[in-house]
Amino acid sequence: AQRVTQPEKLLSVFKGAPVELKCNYSYSGSPELFWYVQYSRQRLQLLLRHISRESIKGFTADLNKGETSFHLKKPFAQEEDSAMYYCALRGGYGNKLVFGAGTILRVKS
Amino acid sequence: GAGVSQSPRYKVAKRGQDVALRCDPISGHVSLFWYQQALGQGPEFLTYFQNEAQLDKSGLPSDRFFAERPEGSVSTLKIQRTQQEDSAVYLCASSPDPNTGELFFGEGSRLTVL
Numbered sequence: 101a102q103r104v105t106q107p108e109k110l111l112s113v114f115k116g117a118p119v120e121l122k123c124n125y126s127y128s129g130s131p132e133l134f135w136y137v138q139y140s141r142q143r144l145q146l147l148l149r150h151i152s153r154e155s156i157k158g159f160t161a162d163l164n165k166g167e168t169s170f171h172l173k174k175p176f177a178q179e180e181d182s183a184m185y186y187c188a189l190r191g192g193y194g195n196k197l198v199f200g201a202g203t204i205l206r207v208k209s
Numbered sequence: 210g211a212g213v214s215q216s217p218r219y220k221v222a223k224r225g226q227d228v229a230l231r232c233d234p235i236s237g238h239v240s241l242f243w244y245q246q247a248l249g250q251g252p253e254f255l256t257y258f259q260n261e262a263q264l265d266k267s268g269l270p271s272d273r274f275f276a277e278r279p280e281g282s283v284s285t286l287k288i289q290r291t292q293q294e295d296s297a298v299y300l301c302a303s304s305p306d307p308n309t310g311e312l313f314f315g316e317g318s319r320l321t322v323l
Binding site: 104106109132134143144145146149186188190195196197198199200201202 | 212213240242244249250251252253254257265268300302304307308309310311312313314315316317
């Protein structure tokens with residue numbers, strides 16, 4: 101079975117502090133992992149995917165197959181990073197994404 | 210339009226009523242997905258179309274849920290005999306390439322069943 105776990109419902113940090121949003125997954129094969137973000141009053145959108153190995157808005161995420169994790173990191177949080185973040189997995193048959201429950205990131209000034 | 214369009218944005222139904230939710234994907238996108246998002250939860254997969262073919266409907270919770278995309282563009286999600294547990298936001302997403310994992314989401318249709 102495919103499962104994505106985001107253990108934190110809410111993460112609150114001060115501006116300029118490092119951020120790490122945790123994501124663990126369960127999948128027996130080789131998964132593709134993604135982070136999606138939803139800013140206030142906007143629609144859900146792709147932030148980054150692990151195969152691209154890119155940094156978007158200062159965020160990076162490394163797939164750790166040994167720990168089955170795909171944590172999202174940013175060294176210095178900004179107020180505009182405040183949003184809901186969803187980790188998602190794609191694996192096996194079909195093209196559907198399996199989403200975690202999401203983590204609200206609040207960046208305080 | 211520039212993005213995925215869903216209607217109605219809000220729908221209130223009495224228990225037992227039938228509802229129909231519409232999704233207009235981005236022009237040219239072959240893949241279309243429906244997700245259900247309950248309060249405080251992440252989106253849960255319902256069904257997937259590639260053009261007009263429904264390739265995966267494993268997430269539909271019961272036979273009261275039915276989706277179609279007859280001409281490979283606009284899609285309709287129909288819920289018959291609505292129940293209170295059907296209350297959720299229904300998200301539609303489209304994608305130009307089913308292999309990228311990049312979905313373009315609509316704003317959702319919020320269904321409240323009284």
